[in-house]
Amino acid sequence: MFSKACEYGIRAAIYIAGQSMQDKRVSLKGISKKIDSPEAFTAKVLQMLAKNNIIKSVKGPNGGFDMDKKQMAKIKLSDIVYAIDGDSIYRGCGLGLKECSEKRPCPLHDKFKSIREELTSMLETISIYELSIGLKDGLTFLRR
Amino acid sequence: MFSKACEYGIRAAIYIAGQSMQDKRVSLKGISKKIDSPEAFTAKVLQMLAKNNIIKSVKGPNGGFDMDKKQMAKIKLSDIVYAIDGDSIYRGCGLGLKECSEKRPCPLHDKFKSIREELTSMLETISIYELSIGLKDGLTFLRR
DNA sequence: ATAATAAAGGATAAAAAGGTCTTAATATAT
DNA sequence: ATATATTAAGACCTTTTTATCCTTTATTAT
Numbered sequence: 001m002f003s004k005a006c007e008y009g010i011r012a013a014i015y016i017a018g019q020s021m022q023d024k025r026v027s028l029k030g031i032s033k034k035i036d037s038p039e040a041f042t043a044k045v046l047q048m049l050a051k052n053n054i055i056k057s058v059k060g061p062n063g064g065f066d067m068d069k070k071q072m073a074k075i076k077l078s079d080i081v082y083a084i085d086g087d088s089i090y091r092g093c094g095l096g097l098k099e100c101s102e103k104r105p106c107p108l109h110d111k112f113k114s115i116r117e118e119l120t121s122m123l124e125t126i127s128i129y130e131l132s133i134g135l136k137d138g139l140t141f142l143r144r
Numbered sequence: 145m146f147s148k149a150c151e152y153g154i155r156a157a158i159y160i161a162g163q164s165m166q167d168k169r170v171s172l173k174g175i176s177k178k179i180d181s182p183e184a185f186t187a188k189v190l191q192m193l194a195k196n197n198i199i200k201s202v203k204g205p206n207g208g209f210d211m212d213k214k215q216m217a218k219i220k221l222s223d224i225v226y227a228i229d230g231d232s233i234y235r236g237c238g239l240g241l242k243e244c245s246e247k248r249p250c251p252l253h254d255k256f257k258s259i260r261e262e263l264t265s266m267l268e269t270i271s272i273y274e275l276s277i278g279l280k281d282g283l284t285f286l287r288r
Numbered sequence: 289a290t291a292a293t294a295a296a297g298g299a300t301a302a303a304a305a306g307g308t309c310t311t312a313a314t315a316t317a318t
Numbered sequence: 319a320t321a322t323a324t325t326a327a328g329a330c331c332t333t334t335t336t337a338t339c340c341t342t343t344a345t346t347a348t
Contacts, residue, residue, distance in 0.1 A: 001145070004336060007240035014251055027294070041337050047296065061293045077252075096151035099288045107158055107275040107284040108221075111266055117260050129323025131251040140251040144243045148306060169323070185307050191326065204315025205323040 006084040009045045011035040011142050013080055016055055017132040019023075026065040036143035045084065052083040062100040067128070077121035090120055091144070150228040153189045155179040157224055157284050158218070160199055161276035163212040171208040180287035189228065190261070196227040221268035221275075234264055 002010070007113075015034050018028045028046065034045040046065055050057040054075055055065050067075075083088060094099035094112045134140040146154070157176050163170045172190065176183040189208055194201040198219055199209050206223045211219075225233060237244035246253075278284040 001236075001238055002240075002329070006242060010252075011239055012206070029294090038337055040339070042297075044297095044337090050295090057295060058345080059293085059343075060297045063294045063345070065295090066265065092145075094145055094151075095155055095286075096146075096148065097285070097288060102287075104288075105284050106286065107278055109153075109272075109284070111270060115259060115262050115266065117175075118262065122255055124251075134251050140249055140253070141244075142239075142250065144215060144241060144248075173324095182307060184309070187325075188307090188327095191291070194325090201325060202315080203313075203323085203325045207324045209325090233318070 003085050005041070005048075006081055008037045009049055009076065009080050011037065012042060012046060012065075013054060013075075013128050014131045014135055016065050017067050017128045018070060018136050020072070021132065021136070025058065025062070025064040027068045031065065031142050039114065048083055049080065052079070052096050054079060054083060061088075062075060066071050070088045072129040072132075073127045075128045076124055077126045077128070078120070080128070081123055088095055090116070112117065126136060146225065146233075147229050149189050150225055151170055152181045152186050153224050153228045154181065154221065155181065155273050156186060156190060156209075157193060157198060157219075158275045158279055159286055160209050161211050161216050162273045162280050164213060165214070165280070167278065169202065169208040169210045175209065178286060192227055193224065196223070198223060198227060204251070216273040216276075217271045219272045220268055221270045222264070222271070224272070225267055231276075234260070241263070 001111075009102045012031050012035055015031060016026060026034075028039060028043050031046070032042045035042075046055065046057065049055045050065070055067050057063070057065050093106055094108045096108040099107045102111060129138075135142060156179055159175060159178050160170060170178075172187050174185060175181075175190070176186045179186075190199065190201065193199045194209070199211050201207070201209050237250055238252045239250040241250050244250045244253060274282075279286060
């Protein structure tokens with residue numbers, strides 16, 4: 001579904017959001033420990049999120065990553081997926097045809113349509129804020 | 145969504161089914177031309193489908209691949225996906241957690257559930273036969 | 289200023305996916 | 319029997335993805 005990079009990105013964003021709600025900034029090391037991801041690789045992913053203004057990075061002592069509280073509810077899953085995996089999940093044909101459209105559909109086109117739409121609307125609806133709440137309340141988990 | 149191998153496999157199976165309905169056996173070369181796929185790689189995929197008794201292969205002159213007419217309606221998309229990609233699409237956690245369950249869900253677990261179920265039921269419901277009909281009638285396409 | 293801390297960036301490596309090629313095996317027709 | 323057509327199988331190559339390591343840059347505290 002998502003690339004590994006994207007999986008780490010989503011997990012990291014949820015964790016960072018949770019900490020930012022408590023005004024805590026978190027380090028790469030702390031993040032990759034909490035979400036159980038390879039540290040150096042996670043660094044690359046966080047860079048991408050930072051470049052896309054999804055998180056903020058601060059260098060130096062007491063530096064790390066955080067997320068703007070006001071933005072938090074506005075940042076949707078789709079923003080993260082788009083920043084890391086691009087639009088392949090929304091655009092591509094299920095059977096890999098270069099040209100697949102209403103007019104010239106692949107055999108699965110119609111069958112996939114509702115699934116694709118449900119997925120897209122889900123990604124575009126759910127905010128990082130919302131997801132971090134469940135985590136804070138101990139209802140959901142980010143590792144193992 | 146699916147691997148390239150799986151995309152080719154599904155496309156090939158649909159094409160083979162359509163030809164088999166007209167009692168035509170088709171060669172690797174013919175298949176990869178019709179579904180616009182790399183020939184040698186497609187050969188590997190067809191081998192997998194043959195080993196899983198989804199298609200039948202015949203060596204020698206006038207050989208090629210075909211599909212049992214009686215079986216055709218019984219073979220579902222899920223059979224092909226399972227033969228090539230395994231169960232990752234059904235089983236895996238959306239965020240890549242090794243352990244993700246109702247009891248210990250990732251933040252996306254519930255959100256994904258209905259999508260996953262819809263996808264699974266779609267794959268388990270749709271037969272290769274059904275898909276090859278649309279192709280025969282010129283309503284759907286397998287290349288470009 | 290200096291030292292310490294943390295992310296950024298670039299080079300590289302390992303693994304997986306995607307794809308090719310060559311030879312062997314098997315069936316058919318002559 | 320022999321030549322030919324066709325898939326099977328295994329070795330190999332290429333690209334992409336995933337992952338690591340090392341150096342540089344920025345920030346802070348002393």
